[in-house]
Amino acid sequence: MDLLQSYAEDNDGDLGPHSSPEPSPPRLLPSKSAAPKVDDTTLALTVAKTNQTLARPIDPSQHAVAFNPTYDQLWAPICGPAHPYAKDGIAQGMRNHKLGFVEDAAIGSFLFDEQYNTFQRYGYAADPCASTGNEYVGDLDALKQNDGISVYNIRQQEQKRRRIELKKEDEGQGAEGPGEEEEAAAAEAENPATDTWLMKNKKSPWAGKKEGLQGELTEEQKKYAEEYAKKKGEERGEGGREKAEVVSDKSTFHGKEERDYQGRSWIAPPKDAKATNDHCYIPKRLVHTWSGHTKGVSAIRFFPKHGHLILSAGMDTKVKIWDVFNSGKCMRTYMGHSKAVRDISFCNDGTKFLTAGYDKNIKYWDTETGKVISTFSTGKIPYVVKLHPDDEKQNILLAGMSDKKIVQWDMNTGQITQEYDQHLGAVNTITFVDDNRRFVTSSDDKSLRVWEFGIPVVIKYISEPHMHSMPSISLHPNTNWLAAQSLDNQILIYSTRERFQLNKKKRFAGHIVAGYACQVNFSPDGRFVMSGDGEGRCWFWDWKSCKVFRTLKCHEGVCIGCEWHPLEQSKVATCGWDGLIKYW
Template sequence: FALFILHLIIPLPPLLGYALDPSVDTHQAGSYSYIGAVDEAEKNKGLTVFESGGKKPEKRKKVKGGDAGEIDNFLGPWAKYVDEKDVAKPTEEEQKELDEITAKRQKKGRNEEEAPAEEKTILHVKDMYDYQGRSYLHAPQDVGVNLRTADAPDKCYLPKKQIHVWSGHTKGVSAIRLFPKSGHLLLSSSMDCKIKLWEVYSERRCIRTFIGHSKAVRDICFNNTGTQFLSAGYDRYLKLWDSETGQCISRFTNRKVPYCVKFNPDEDKQNLFVAGMSDKKIVQWDIRTGEVVQEYDRHLGAVNTITFVDENRRFVSTSDDKSLRVWEWDIPVDFKYIAEPSMHSMPAVTLSPNGKWLACQSMDNQILIFGAQNRFRLNKKKVFKGHMVAGYACQVDFSPDMSYVVSGDADGKLNIWDWKTTKLYHRIKAHDKVCISALWHPHETSKVITCGWDGQIKLWD
């Protein structure tokens, strides 16, 4: 019974039915004597259950590896086995999968080398010119606001309600830009690969659609006069358009995706623009020649924003490498590099109307303020919190009198903070999806334009 219990606890090997005869002294007899199943014992040559009957497997031989004195030829313990195969051939199924993958890759490569999409434009208004022969680029004078003044309104107020919706894009809107100085026109780029120009005043119609990118449009930028603008698309092309005729003047590419694009704001450098690329570079092009004239290659991640500061002598760039770098124009070495271990990437940056501050949308759900003149230090007293933006490049803006800061967020809300106290004053549910951009009209006391991934652009007052 004890043996049975032991057998349950420690499983014993199967019994063979014979054993050595303990009454015979094997040393004296000179041979082994068995009791029990003697035939079995002779058949198994007297092996016990604890001895294996098979031969020991032969040890795999290694290639002999020369003399230890000769360093070049000595293989030592790293020598291969004699029967070792160098080439592993995939099975039929594996080969099938590999063929599919390579075919897909080749197809993908072919698509990327395709010619740029054909450009065309659609005019949506009957009369492009008024009775004096002026086009829609001419700022109107009968809208109750002086659009030609350079002065900001004295006091701004919080917008309360929605007064208009511009709808025409079939997918999310990625960026909106107001016409330089006057702000009487609004340019929007979208994930439906189209760019549209809208009226901000009077009937608020869609004036023109620009079609020419084969993938989503990421960024747009007017020149100083608003007669031309640049668009950057995921099809790896940057295109220069005529705002009035809708014609595509030229196209630029370096086979990388442009994430942001900016004209140099100096009057004498309107032929130059810079683009932040997916391959960590900032590339500077000359429109007249179509050539790359400078490359700023110091970032360690894709470049998300470029902002001109200090009377356009310098520009600030932010990147996925969580740093902020300041560059002198045309000098490809950053003269200031800001990166703290606690910093997050800042995919949207806006310069304040007085040119003193940079508002940076940080990926830890706060807006950080950096000085935009010589020191570029973080202003620790001014941090705007209370909104959810992690993962989205929501554009920030200031009211013209510098009393408010506005930003969209991931929930589609428009958030308004007080500049002095950094208190969150007001929240409006503006869009069904992400509210990606908020612009405060430069000549209005309380008009804010927002756009979202629901494809709508809204005017608030």
């Protein structure tokens, strides 16, 4: 009790001995907190920031959230600009421009040109976004200075100048006052759509060619014009067609004698000429080289059935025939073309042959005498010439021309009897199939077309997106297949039956012929396919397995032609742009 008394006294101060102690209310201890003291301003900012974070929508693409979002935040819709075409139902795939959807503007081409050219010339144009037509964009000072005219308006000063000029002319004609006609003429002269205005404003880009401005020709000019017209008339010839170049035809015999002691001609085949074997072998070594052309050789052909002579077409304008069987020398040279010879073709018995040159002429020669029997031309370059293979139709000549036509002549009358005009590019090959009732042509238009002979209607058209031009085609000895040299460095095989389908199992590749019309050919027994290439090699493939059998390095430059000997069945002739013909 004393202790409590003393505790109260210590707390409440001195109490008198007689004073009674009054109970006092208990005093609270001050509260303790671990947080630092924060003033009211900082506290308000923190609260606002927290509220802002909580109110911000959550980016659906982020993988981690740095605070605890509320339920409303998690399920709030994605905020951002609305899709402009959402209500119209235009999907994202409906974009027609990389920046979205572009609508056609309803502005006429003339109005667009007017504003475009005005902006280029004066620096201002009508604002296409403005709802009214009076608002402009660009150089507004120039706009005020030019009174807002466009390039197609005539300026006031120009109109005034023209009126003065017109008035002066009228005064010169007579001092009478302007009548109705003069006023009409003046109005017409100010209208840019009239011929009068065009004649007056010769500098205008719309003025066109001026009539009657040409003065009199001088004597020298008249003479030149007459000569030019005469020359053009000669070139055109009869019927308005271009005429080919004319060169005198001549031929030189190089052999010892044209007839032997028995009176036989030098072109007569040897009596005992028959196939030595029925089995072809691929040649291994060079037997003979013929050199006589001064430029490249573009084609070679063995004498039909016997092969004792070989004909060659040169880029030096000459055609030569060489002895294969005996001396191995040049027997005769035929000169009648003024430009390179493109193609040659024997008739069935070899006594005559055709040549086609870049001088636009096709010539029919007598092999023995070297005389030109007839010349044909349409004024276009013939790329391929062929006689009809039937013995009774040897008077029918077909030529594929540079103007996309195949032209058919009757050589007895010299008249064109048919034109096959369906190709879209120069015609490169003509190959008879189906017992010579039909023929297949290839062209620079990358297509094959099959024709019924004598009827200018395509019965089969072959053109695929993957096809390339086929400048050389050869018929298999069994006549069931065509080998086509394709310029994507492969040889494709087509059937010659009704459907003319591509044989996808057979294709021969490995050589490089892109850009060159290298000839493709078969061995007489049909076991091998051969082709020249752009690097001077001759390639041999096995027909059954389509594998490369052998390659021979034949020429410097392009090996353009290759022929298998018809009787000596292990011998092959090649020709190239190095001017040589080689026998293997």
